[in-house]
Amino acid sequence: MTRDVPDKQEAGERPDLEHLDAAVTHIDTLVSSGSIATSAAKGLLYGLIETLGTLVGDPDLPEHARSGYEDLLESARELRTKL
Template sequence: MTREVSDKQETGERPDLEHLDAAVSHVDHLVSTGGIAAGAAKGILYSLIETLGAFVGDPDLPEHARSGYQGLLETARELRARL
Protein backbone atom coordinates (compact mmCIF):
# COMPACT_ATOMS: atom_id res chain seq x y z
CA MET A 1 0.00 0.00 0.00
CA THR A 2 1.36 3.40 -0.85
CA ARG A 3 1.71 6.12 1.71
CA GLU A 4 -0.75 8.29 -0.26
CA VAL A 5 -3.54 5.75 0.25
CA SER A 6 -2.66 5.33 3.92
CA ASP A 7 -2.78 9.09 4.48
CA LYS A 8 -6.26 9.26 2.95
CA GLN A 9 -7.51 6.42 5.13
CA GLU A 10 -6.11 8.04 8.27
CA THR A 11 -7.86 11.34 7.49
CA GLY A 12 -11.15 9.65 6.54
CA GLU A 13 -11.07 10.60 2.87
CA ARG A 14 -12.47 8.29 0.20
CA PRO A 15 -9.96 6.21 -1.75
CA ASP A 16 -9.61 7.18 -5.37
CA LEU A 17 -12.05 5.56 -7.77
CA GLU A 18 -9.07 4.23 -9.71
CA HIS A 19 -7.91 2.19 -6.71
CA LEU A 20 -11.33 0.63 -6.23
CA ASP A 21 -11.59 -0.04 -9.96
CA ALA A 22 -8.20 -1.73 -9.85
CA ALA A 23 -9.38 -3.93 -6.97
CA VAL A 24 -12.50 -5.05 -8.87
CA SER A 25 -10.47 -5.64 -12.03
CA HIS A 26 -7.88 -7.64 -10.11
CA VAL A 27 -10.54 -9.89 -8.58
CA ASP A 28 -12.11 -10.34 -12.02
CA HIS A 29 -8.73 -11.34 -13.47
CA LEU A 30 -8.03 -13.78 -10.65
CA VAL A 31 -11.47 -15.39 -11.02
CA SER A 32 -11.11 -15.77 -14.78
CA THR A 33 -7.66 -17.35 -14.46
CA GLY A 34 -8.59 -19.57 -11.52
CA GLY A 35 -6.08 -17.80 -9.28
CA ILE A 36 -8.52 -17.36 -6.41
CA ALA A 37 -11.18 -19.49 -4.78
CA ALA A 38 -14.77 -18.48 -5.51
CA GLY A 39 -15.50 -18.05 -1.80
CA ALA A 40 -12.57 -15.71 -1.33
CA ALA A 41 -13.58 -13.68 -4.39
CA LYS A 42 -17.14 -13.40 -3.06
CA GLY A 43 -15.82 -12.13 0.27
CA ILE A 44 -13.65 -9.50 -1.36
CA LEU A 45 -16.48 -8.44 -3.67
CA TYR A 46 -18.87 -8.23 -0.72
CA SER A 47 -16.52 -5.78 0.99
CA LEU A 48 -16.07 -3.74 -2.17
CA ILE A 49 -19.83 -3.63 -2.80
CA GLU A 50 -20.51 -2.51 0.78
CA THR A 51 -17.85 0.19 0.52
CA LEU A 52 -19.09 1.44 -2.84
CA GLY A 53 -22.68 1.40 -1.59
CA ALA A 54 -21.71 3.59 1.34
CA PHE A 55 -20.02 6.05 -1.00
CA VAL A 56 -23.01 6.18 -3.36
CA GLY A 57 -25.34 6.80 -0.40
CA ASP A 58 -23.24 9.70 0.91
CA PRO A 59 -25.29 12.90 0.49
CA ASP A 60 -22.10 15.00 0.43
CA LEU A 61 -20.69 13.14 -2.59
CA PRO A 62 -20.67 15.34 -5.73
CA GLU A 63 -22.93 14.03 -8.49
CA HIS A 64 -20.09 13.59 -10.98
CA ALA A 65 -18.26 11.34 -8.52
CA ARG A 66 -21.44 9.47 -7.61
CA SER A 67 -21.93 8.28 -11.18
CA GLY A 68 -18.42 6.79 -11.25
CA TYR A 69 -18.97 4.93 -8.00
CA GLN A 70 -22.40 3.72 -9.20
CA GLY A 71 -20.90 2.32 -12.39
CA LEU A 72 -18.20 0.50 -10.48
CA LEU A 73 -20.80 -0.79 -8.01
CA GLU A 74 -22.78 -2.31 -10.89
CA THR A 75 -19.63 -3.89 -12.30
CA ALA A 76 -18.84 -5.47 -8.93
CA ARG A 77 -22.41 -6.75 -8.59
CA GLU A 78 -22.28 -8.30 -12.06
CA LEU A 79 -19.02 -10.04 -11.21
CA ARG A 80 -20.52 -11.36 -7.98
CA ALA A 81 -23.54 -12.66 -9.91
CA ARG A 82 -21.22 -14.57 -12.28
CA LEU A 83 -19.70 -16.38 -9.30
Protein backbone atom coordinates in the same frame (compact mmCIF):
# COMPACT_ATOMS: atom_id res chain seq x y z
CA MET B 1 6.86 5.44 14.28
CA THR B 2 5.93 8.58 12.34
CA ARG B 3 3.98 8.73 9.14
CA ASP B 4 4.75 11.40 6.58
CA VAL B 5 1.68 10.73 4.46
CA PRO B 6 -1.66 10.93 6.30
CA ASP B 7 -4.03 8.02 5.86
CA LYS B 8 -6.96 9.01 3.62
CA GLN B 9 -9.47 7.53 6.05
CA GLU B 10 -8.05 9.62 8.88
CA ALA B 11 -8.15 12.72 6.70
CA GLY B 12 -11.81 12.05 5.81
CA GLU B 13 -11.13 11.64 2.10
CA ARG B 14 -12.81 9.10 -0.13
CA PRO B 15 -10.78 6.26 -1.64
CA ASP B 16 -9.69 6.82 -5.24
CA LEU B 17 -12.08 5.44 -7.84
CA GLU B 18 -9.10 4.12 -9.80
CA HIS B 19 -7.97 1.97 -6.87
CA LEU B 20 -11.42 0.51 -6.34
CA ASP B 21 -11.73 -0.14 -10.07
CA ALA B 22 -8.34 -1.86 -10.04
CA ALA B 23 -9.50 -4.06 -7.17
CA VAL B 24 -12.63 -5.18 -9.02
CA THR B 25 -10.63 -5.79 -12.21
CA HIS B 26 -8.00 -7.76 -10.30
CA ILE B 27 -10.63 -9.99 -8.71
CA ASP B 28 -12.21 -10.58 -12.12
CA THR B 29 -8.81 -11.52 -13.56
CA LEU B 30 -8.08 -13.92 -10.70
CA VAL B 31 -11.49 -15.58 -11.04
CA SER B 32 -11.10 -15.93 -14.82
CA SER B 33 -7.70 -17.53 -14.45
CA GLY B 34 -8.77 -19.79 -11.59
CA SER B 35 -6.12 -18.32 -9.30
CA ILE B 36 -8.53 -17.58 -6.45
CA ALA B 37 -11.19 -19.61 -4.69
CA THR B 38 -14.73 -18.54 -5.49
CA SER B 39 -15.56 -18.07 -1.82
CA ALA B 40 -12.54 -15.79 -1.37
CA ALA B 41 -13.53 -13.73 -4.41
CA LYS B 42 -17.08 -13.42 -3.06
CA GLY B 43 -15.75 -12.21 0.28
CA LEU B 44 -13.55 -9.59 -1.35
CA LEU B 45 -16.40 -8.46 -3.57
CA TYR B 46 -18.70 -8.21 -0.56
CA GLY B 47 -16.31 -5.76 1.06
CA LEU B 48 -15.96 -3.72 -2.12
CA ILE B 49 -19.71 -3.62 -2.69
CA GLU B 50 -20.31 -2.48 0.89
CA THR B 51 -17.67 0.25 0.53
CA LEU B 52 -19.05 1.43 -2.80
CA GLY B 53 -22.61 1.39 -1.47
CA THR B 54 -21.56 3.59 1.43
CA LEU B 55 -19.82 6.01 -0.93
CA VAL B 56 -22.80 6.19 -3.28
CA GLY B 57 -25.11 6.86 -0.33
CA ASP B 58 -23.00 9.78 0.93
CA PRO B 59 -25.11 12.94 0.57
CA ASP B 60 -21.95 15.08 0.37
CA LEU B 61 -20.61 13.20 -2.65
CA PRO B 62 -20.59 15.42 -5.76
CA GLU B 63 -22.88 14.18 -8.52
CA HIS B 64 -20.08 13.77 -11.07
CA ALA B 65 -18.21 11.48 -8.67
CA ARG B 66 -21.36 9.58 -7.71
CA SER B 67 -21.90 8.32 -11.28
CA GLY B 68 -18.41 6.79 -11.37
CA TYR B 69 -18.92 5.00 -8.06
CA GLU B 70 -22.39 3.83 -9.19
CA ASP B 71 -20.96 2.37 -12.41
CA LEU B 72 -18.24 0.56 -10.50
CA LEU B 73 -20.79 -0.71 -7.97
CA GLU B 74 -22.83 -2.15 -10.83
CA SER B 75 -19.72 -3.83 -12.26
CA ALA B 76 -18.92 -5.39 -8.89
CA ARG B 77 -22.50 -6.64 -8.54
CA GLU B 78 -22.36 -8.18 -12.03
CA LEU B 79 -19.13 -9.97 -11.16
CA ARG B 80 -20.70 -11.27 -7.94
CA THR B 81 -23.66 -12.58 -9.95
CA LYS B 82 -21.22 -14.28 -12.35
CA LEU B 83 -19.68 -16.15 -9.45
